[in-house]
Amino acid sequence: MSNGYLVAAAADLAAAHEIADGFGLDVIDASSVHDQQATSAALAGAANVGLILSEAAARDEAFLALLGGLATQLERAQLILVTPEARGAFTFLPPAWPAMSIEEARMRAGELLRQRQAETAPRDDVPRAEPLPRADDAAPAPAAPEPQQEDASPAQEEARAAESELEGGAAESEGEPPAAQEDSAPQEQAAAPEPFGAEQPKAAEPPPAPAAPEPPSAPPSVSEPETPPQPAPPQPAPAPSVTRSGAAAPASAAADATAFAPSRLRRSTPELVRIVVHQPKDLNAVIKAARKIDPRAEPAPQGMSIGDVALGASIGVALEVRGGACDGTLQRRTWTGEPIDFNFTVEADASVKQVVMLARVFINDAQIGVLAFTRKVSGPAKKPHGPGDRARLKRHKRVFLSYSSRDRETVAAIATAYQMAGVEHFWDRASLKSGEEWHPRLRREIDRADLFHLCWSRAAAESEWVHKEAEHALTRRRKHSGKPEITVQMLDGPPWAPHPPALDAINFDDFVRAAIVGYARGDGG
CATH class of the missing domain: 2.60.40.10 (Immunoglobulins)
Incomplete structure (x- = not known):
């Protein structure tokens, strides 16, 4: 489920989606919000709210109008700065709201995404069971030296008094970290889901308080058995039980x-x-x-x-x-x-x-x-x-993949994706004679398909076979109420390969725009 919301201007939506996936946030496009006051009031009850600030966002009227309402409704929001100067363009926002750079947000989002992926994977390592035998082995050891400590107590007390005066209590501070580390481990696990990481330092404050009374009490045999129950609660891992049931196949939902x-x-x-x-x-x-x-x-x-x-x-x-x-x-x-x-x-x-x-x-x-x-x-x-x-x-029942033989290696990955999705498809021309310009079987396969997947590239633009297949798909679609549906995937570019006038009805412009945006986002190859 959503961990909160990330508000961005239209110019910053690509970066917002990249960050939101890691933090588990829903992205809100400010230009799509028509009632700023109602939206601000709704976001006031959200667990986490993030705002992406940039110089472009400072010129976005819709974004500024929404932030005006959020500044009065929200008690706290995490600011993500595209540039260090961006904060100065939003002086009306409360100065106490924390800020981080967009690079830091990307880094934390990536770490959280990797942690979630690791948690869903099968866990074969169970080293947490080891502290139990170690505690049992260590318990009888302090029982034997107890009489020695009682006999030498006057000398030890004098030594401790001298050490405390010279070192100013350094021995106690040095003795605390092991206990703090043991106690902090389960707390760090509990704090991992924090979305922006701003509250993680607070999780480190509780360990020193319980750690101080434990060393002077001198009965480690009493304090150590209390720590084993803490590793036991990592029962929030019922999810991996799904993956363990299918060890050979990847988990699915x-x-x-x-x-x-x-x-x-x-x-x-x-x-x-x-x-x-x-x-x-x-x-x-x-x-x-x-x-x-x-x-x-x-x-x-x-x-x-x-x-x-x-x-x-x-x-x-x-x-x-x-x-x-x-x-x-x-x-x-x-x-x-x-x-x-x-x-x-x-x-x-x-x-x-x-x-x-x-x-x-x-x-x-x-x-x-x-x-x-x-x-x-x-x-x-x-x-x-x-x-x-x-x-x-x-849901498509059968797909015809049209492509140039020079792009066969790239198209093989697309055909594999259809196979994994359980969609029947035709793409293997190896059985056809290469000398024939137009094979009757290709016509039959296109007629059977409800989706014609045109893999367009510079090589496809030069392929007579690809042109004939696309023209036949267009002719059949006009005669059979839109069947097959035609989709285009750009395999190379920019620059994008031009298409012949005979294929104008496919409306290449829409697919080229999609490829351009995907390339700019880093989605393209």
Whole structure:
């Protein structure tokens, strides 16, 4: 579940998503918030709130308006500075709010993500059981020297008095660390989930207090048995039991996709659309969190199953809008079993009464389905609205991969992803005669497919086979009510390979924009 929220301006969304994955935070795009006061009041009850400050954010009116409300509603927020000078542009924020650089935030986010991945892996090391026999072995040892200590007590007391005067109690301070280390180990485990790490120094303060009384009491046999029960509580590891049951195969978790958007979109007004991927058991909590972010958000009427997804796999979502404009470029997240959200901004055209949204779902860059839903569009005068939303998840049954033979090695990884997702696909041309320009079997395979996956590259642009396959897919789609669906994946660039006029109907521009944004984020190869 969400650990809190990270608020960012539109210019800083890419960095926000990169950091939020590690801290377990939901990202809020300030430009998609229309009621700043209501959102500020809702965030006041959140466990953690982070704000990304940059020079670009200081010029974002929507971001500044939202921060104005947060400055009065929040008691504390973590500031993340893209540049050291960014803090000075937000003088209205309380000076007591802590700040860290974006580099430090990325480092901590990466460490937390690696810790969670390590916790979900099977744990074969059990060295924590060793302190129990060591405590038993050490217990009889102090029992024997006790009479010697009693006989030599006058001399020892004089020696201790002299040492305390010369060293000023240094012996006591030197004797404390071992006990403090033993006590701090379980406390550090408990403090690990802290999102920003700002409260970790407080966890180090409690150990010295209990450590001081233990050495002077001189019965280690009493204090040592109390420490073994503390390592025992690491029972928060029931999750690995899932992975232990499948030692050979990677652990996986069932995943659903739920779409959130206002029940009616306001004409010519940017609206927030969220696609949340979550486990089925988390649906109610996901709906509650979505309404906290945007009170107008309503879920699609049906739950849509993606299926079992391996932990650590990449889940991607791209949003296409018919009847409106959208920044629907492909976004990728790592599946850990916790809910992950994909945020998009949609603006309905002035002339439409309904908007159709198509959310393409990818696993390891293989498109496995399309989540389609609609929203009514309201004009200046509000009209009574009814249950006019429809939603469906169409999972692809068979995919045809079109590519140049020079890109075979790259396409092999895409074909493997389809195989892992359980989607039938055709991509092996090895059995076809290389001398034939157009093989009847290729035509039949395209006709059988419900998704034509065009792997575009400079080599594909020069391939006559690829051109013929794409043209046949376009012709069949026009004659058979949009089947097969066509998606394009850029294999190389920039610069991006041009396409022939005969393929203009594929609308390469949308896929090129997605590839450009992915390349800028570091998603591209």
